[in-house]
Amino acid sequence: MNISKVASRTGLTSKTIRYYESIGLIEAARRLDNGYRDYSEQQLQELKFVQQARVLGFSLDECRELLELNRNKQRRSADVKKIAGEKLADVETKIQQLQAMKSGLCRLIESCAGDENPDCSILTALSDQ
Incomplete structure (x- = not known):
């Protein structure tokens, strides 16, 4: 799914999504032959997760920690x-x-x-x- 669709579904801006990628908060989207980003359903869910956490006031570092815990099934x-x-x-x-x-x-x-x-x-x- 392209970045504009992800932005629409998460309520985040494309710029924010690219920033989260650049700081390693979420895994970088794979690139299509035309150079466009292609986001997976998991990346979409993680962006929604971060957006919800940010609404509750969690910092980016706290979001990173929560994402790591969310990914860890042994948490x-x-x-x-x-x-x-x-x-x-x-x-x-x-x-x-x-x-x-x-x-x-x-x-x-x-x-x-x-x-x-x-x-x-x-x-x-x-x-x-």
């Missing part, structure tokens, strides 16, 4: 669960950081009169920090 599910648990902890930390940012921004916005006066408590607060 331990505990290894997969550990990676997912670490990602969840990262997400929870980011959520806490975003909530703190939101609270800070809300306080700044509430403190600003938002009128025609040039004095702005937001700018003052940012300058004082």
Whole structure:
């Protein structure tokens, strides 16, 4: 299957697919006589796998590790669960950081009169920090 069809079926761009090949995340597609890439069903499935993992926030290195575990039929599910648990902890930390940012921004916005006066408590607060 050609790269445009794979892109359509995975939701990835052709550029992203070529990049994943270039860094060895997925096996390079075989080349047809005309030089076009020809992707197998397995490569399609692995690209879908990576796309789903990326949606969940896994880094490319983590995707590589998960792909290796997925390919290894002797894997331990505990290894997969550990990676997912670490990602969840990262997400929870980011959520806490975003909530703190939101609270800070809300306080700044509430403190600003938002009128025609040039004095702005937001700018003052940012300058004082």
